[in-house]
Amino acid sequence: MILLSLSAAFAQGMPAMHTDDGTSHMVWAYVATAVVYLGYTAFLVVRGHQEKV
Amino acid sequence: MNKKLPAILVVVAVVGVLGWLAMGSVGDNLVYYWTPTELHAAGAKAGEATVRLGGLVKPGSVTTEGNATLFLVTDGKDEVKVRTQEIPPQMFRECIGVVVEGTLGDDQVFESKKLLVKHDENYKAPTDSTVKCPDMPMPAKE
Amino acid sequence: MKGRWELIVGAVGGLGLLAGSALGLWWAPQERFMLETGRILYVHVPTAWLSMILFTAAFVGSIGWLVKRRWGFDFLSEASVEAGVVLGCLLSVQGSIWAHWTWNTWWAWDPRLTSVAVMVLSFLGILALRSFVDDPEKRATWSATATIVAWVNVPFVYLCVKWMRSLHQGQSSVANIDPDMGKVLLLNTVAVTLVAIYFVVTRWRIANAVHQREFTE
Numbered sequence: 001m002i003l004l005s006l007s008a009a010f011a012q013g014m015p016a017m018h019t020d021d022g023t024s025h026m027v028w029a030y031v032a033t034a035v036v037y038l039g040y041t042a043f044l045v046v047r048g049h050q051e052k053v
Numbered sequence: 054m055n056k057k058l059p060a061i062l063v064v065v066a067v068v069g070v071l072g073w074l075a076m077g078s079v080g081d082n083l084v085y086y087w088t089p090t091e092l093h094a095a096g097a098k099a100g101e102a103t104v105r106l107g108g109l110v111k112p113g114s115v116t117t118e119g120n121a122t123l124f125l126v127t128d129g130k131d132e133v134k135v136r137t138q139e140i141p142p143q144m145f146r147e148c149i150g151v152v153v154e155g156t157l158g159d160d161q162v163f164e165s166k167k168l169l170v171k172h173d174e175n176y177k178a179p180t181d182s183t184v185k186c187p188d189m190p191m192p193a194k195e
Numbered sequence: 196m197k198g199r200w201e202l203i204v205g206a207v208g209g210l211g212l213l214a215g216s217a218l219g220l221w222w223a224p225q226e227r228f229m230l231e232t233g234r235i236l237y238v239h240v241p242t243a244w245l246s247m248i249l250f251t252a253a254f255v256g257s258i259g260w261l262v263k264r265r266w267g268f269d270f271l272s273e274a275s276v277e278a279g280v281v282l283g284c285l286l287s288v289q290g291s292i293w294a295h296w297t298w299n300t301w302w303a304w305d306p307r308l309t310s311v312a313v314m315v316l317s318f319l320g321i322l323a324l325r326s327f328v329d330d331p332e333k334r335a336t337w338s339a340t341a342t343i344v345a346w347v348n349v350p351f352v353y354l355c356v357k358w359m360r361s362l363h364q365g366q367s368s369v370a371n372i373d374p375d376m377g378k379v380l381l382l383n384t385v386a387v388t389l390v391a392i393y394f395v396v397t398r399w400r401i402a403n404a405v406h407q408r409e410f411t412e
Contacts, residue, residue, distance in 0.1 A: 021225075022143075022232035025296040029235040029289045030216065033242070036285040037212070037390065040278070041205070044397045051404035053199075053397070085305045085360045107360065142299035144228055152362055170298050174367040176236060176376050178224035 086152045088128040092163075099157050106133060106163055107152040107171065115147060126151060126163070133157070137165040144170040201396035208389025215383035223379045232296045237379050239289045241387035242282050247349050249279030249391060250318060254346035257339035266406060267399075269335040272342055273325065274398035276318050278391060283315035298362060306355040307363035314352055317345040331409060 086107030092099050106126055114125035122141055125132045135153050145151070150171035155164045219237035226233025253275035259268030290308070291301045302308060321341050328334035356365045369377060 020143075021230040022296050025292050026231040026234050029232075029292045030220070030238060032288045032292070033216075033238045033285060036281060036288075037209075040281050040394065041209075044394065044401070047401050048397055051401050051408075053400035053404050085362060142297075143230075144297050144299075146228075149228075167300070169300055169303065169362060171362050172228065172297060172364055173371075174364040175371040176229075176233060176367060176373055177227050177371075178373045178375070179227040180224070181227060181373065 089126055089131040089133040090128055092133055092157060093131055100159065101156075103154060103156055103166070105152050105154050106135070106157075107150065108132075110145070110147050110149055110151055112147045123162075126153065133163050134161065135163045135165050137168050139165070139168050141168060142170055144172060199400075201393045204389050205393025205397075208386045208391075208393060211386030212383060212390060215379055215386055219376075219379045219383065223375050224373060226376075229297055232293055233376075235289060235293045236376065237383045239286065239293060240380060241384040242286045242289060244384060245387050245391045246279050246282040246286055246314075247353060248388075249275045249282065249395070250314065250342075250346055250349050252395065253279060253318070253342050254349075257342040257346075260335050260339045261343075266335075266403075269331075269339070270399045270402035270406070271395070272335075272339060273402045274395045276321055276325075276338075276342065277398060278394040280315060280318050280322060281394075282391070283311070283318065287311065287315065303362045305362040306359040307352070307361045310348060310352045310355055314345070314348050317348065318342075321345060331406065 086105035087095070087099075089106065089108055092104070092106055108126035108128045111125035111127045111132060114123075116123050118136075121136050121138055123134060123136050126135050135151075135155075137153065137155075145168070150173065152169040152171050153163060153165035154167040154169070157163050216237060219234050223234070223237075225231060226236075253272045256268045256271030256275060259265065260272060290311075294303070295301050321338050324341060325334055325338050328337060355361065356363055372380070
């Protein structure tokens with residue numbers, strides 16, 4: 001289901017206004033959220049490893 | 054304790070007071086949108102400039118005229134007729150808050166160039182039947 | 196790994212955020228007017244909260260440094276500003292996507308969006324300031340002073356929708372949010388708080404390690 005929504009969102013990009021139930025906007029917002037939280041965690045893990053914390 | 058503490062407190066207090074005053078004056082002089090009452094009170098001045106008009110879409114007032122959509126924006130006391138060539142966004146409906154950017158014409162119809170939806174802070178399930186049309190959805194905060 | 200308690204906090208927070216988001220996507224009801232975009236609430240609101248709390252932690256760290264001159268306060272400030280900027284940028288992206296569907300615009304210069312932009316950019320500037328100053332004491336003092344000045348905007352970000360006319364809606368309370376939506380929002384808020392603790396503690400340790408290195412070289 002997630003993969004389906006994701007691939008649909010990536011395939012179509014942002015849909016035209018007022019024709020949809022907002023699924024792809026919602027998916028984009030969650031993708032952005034996942035990228036930032038996971039990305040910053042990865043940054044901290046790498047930096048922490050470098051600095052031997 | 055550090056002997057710099059009083060100096061720091063003074064800096065914080067001064068910055069705080071200045072910030073407060075600055076924001077207060079912004080609040081008084083710069084409003085994001087005018088209410089229908091304010092737009093009418095501005096009279097001829099309002100006809101010259103692009104302004105934002107905010108209010109509630111009056112129930113039963115939405116009509117179409119060719120490609121244009123017409124509706125009344127009300128603040129509970131006064132109302133302004135708005136015409137837009139845009140296809141209204143999905144959230145647009147009767148009783149919802151809107152902010153329209155445009156100009157009040159000589160015919161007293163507000164020509165909207167951009168129609169923004171201002172929804173409220175209610176988050177409800179579709180089964181919630183407490184949909185109501187408040188008298189004054191967007192209180193005229195100064 | 197020994198003594199790194201924040202790893203457990205972060206793991207619990209991460210799992211909580213995953214569970215809360217899954218509940219928000221599949222269990223919680225669709226919002227009656229915002230439809231699927233209403234689910235952005237569960238990640239947007241906690242991100243907003245935590246960015247403001249992180250900037251407030253940086254404010255506390257800055258006062259601590261100026262008063263006590265203990266390095267731990269400077270590390271707290273550095274860690275919190277950085278994590279706050281990361282969440283603040285995400286906040287703007289989430290909000291922009293949400294606004295495009297609901298408000299019919301990607302951006303509006305209303306009081307809330309403008310003050311958030313000022314908040315994120317001012318703390319981004321403080322991160323830049325830190326990178327320009329080589330002397331650790333000067334870096335700590337200057338960035339602490341700048342953080343205190345920049346923080347004055349944070350309460351305004353929170354309260355402006357109450358004080359001023361804006362396009363952004365006001366704060367929701369228990370009364371105007373669906374009970375199931377409220378539970379998911381609460382879960383994600385707690386989870387993001389734990390994740391933010393992990394961010395700050397880990398970043399604090401990195402700042403500490405860098406500091407030790409700077410002083411031994």
